[in-house]
């Protein structure tokens with residue numbers, strides 16, 4: 001069956017819900033029927049990739065891609081018969097029959113993979129962050145917006161499905177802290193490094209180091225980039241400018257999500273940031289960035305702030321330890337403060353606040369549970385593509401804001417930002433909005 005007809009079949013079979021569609025051959029179609037499985041390519045099969053296996057096992061994983069050939073043996077035990085690739089560009093060009101792509105490569109490939117995949121009309125699950133720079137994030141989001149009625153996308157901020165997120169959102173929206181004035185998110189992770197790792201040895205023949213470097217400028221091989229445990233190896237490379245955005249794209253993408261999902265923000269109109277002295281090789285450990293967001297239809301203008309590396313916002317009470325919270329969010333309103341981490345929340349009303357109008361939502365009116373975050377995307381691929389919580393529109397705006405924070409940090413001054421054009425009011429700062437790619441690596445391919 002050609003891919004387009006297949007996609008129509010998947011859609012209509014999901015729409016019938018109970019698998020009532022009967023083909024001339026007698027094959028039953030419906031949710032979880034063998035014939036209703038997606039054909040998926042998994043790019044980056046180890047590390048974070050492993051966290052997707054349980055959900056992917058229920059579908060047809062037809063292609064695997066990894067720059068480390070040693071990772072294929074175990075992956076093929078789980079996905080027997082899948083074709084293997086070391087270059088995701090070849091996979092996306094050659095695998096005509098795939099419906100969807102799950103990408104768990106290092107961050108500096110994300111925008112490229114997302115755009116190449118969406119250009120070929122593939123649904124995309126992209127590990128966070130979906131891109132490194134303001135320009136990349138905008139390109140990913142813009143392409144998604146053009147195709148949002150046919151492509152399901154999900155950014156890998158799976159904590160979004162923790163019910164605490166929805167309860168926090170309800171409290172902010174329902175007036176638990178009065179009128180919202182500001183939102184804060186912070187993370188205390190510190191990964192200091194002096195600079196890129198020095199040349200050491202040569203890559204093993206099974207590791208395609210040139211493909212690992214991909215679109216970024218070449219840096220000498222060092223086994224240290226590959227020395228971390230499964231799902232934590234990103235902490236060996238994500239602080240270097242050419243491979244990541246430090247804590248902005250690491251825990252920042254999860255933690256700002258806790259605030260972002262409650263505040264209904266789009267583009268900031270200004271940004272200012274400060275932190276460690278600028279190092280052209282390594283992103284800052286300590287940094288804070290502040291964004292002014294205009295009013296919307298349910299709240300006034302607010303200031304949104306991100307803090308990292310053990311720099312914290314001022315807490316409403318001395319006995320609250322933001323370092324003890326670790327990764328947290330805080331909402332300040334006219335009637336009090338709401339503090340939250342991923343799994344819990346704490347309301348601190350102002351002494352004189354009259355919150356008598358605030359009522360905890362009865363269960364029946366609560367935001368419905370998301371369920372399994374990855375399965376939400378799978379279901380959206382098969383049914384309504386708009387039904388994911390962290391599509392590239394929602395997450396793209398947040399990731400763009402966070403990347404803009406790093407631009408202001410580098411510029412060292414307060415910047416005005418025009419969300420329509422994606423430019424600041426400063427020519428030098430505008431040079432930090434994007435990055436250059438090595439020959440052979442095209443963003444819009």
Ligand SMILES: NC(=O)c1ccc[n+]([C@@H]2O[C@H](COP(=O)([O-])OP(=O)(O)OC[C@H]3O[C@@H](n4cnc5c(N)ncnc54)[C@H](O)[C@@H]3O)[C@@H](O)[C@H]2O)c1
Pocket residue numbers: 043044045046047048049065066067068071086088104105106107109127128129156157158211212214230231232233234235249250
């Ligand atoms: N959502 C989460 O909670 C969470 C947790 C950990 C990591 N992550 C994200 O997952 C991604 C991967 O992190 P990791 O720690 O697994 O990294 P990693 O360095 O272990 O890489 C993961 C896999 O991708 C392969 N790979 C590297 N470059 C590739 C390329 N160009 N093409 C194909 N395969 C390639 C590696 O060989 C490895 O098998 C990162 O973007 C990270 O931010 C998300």
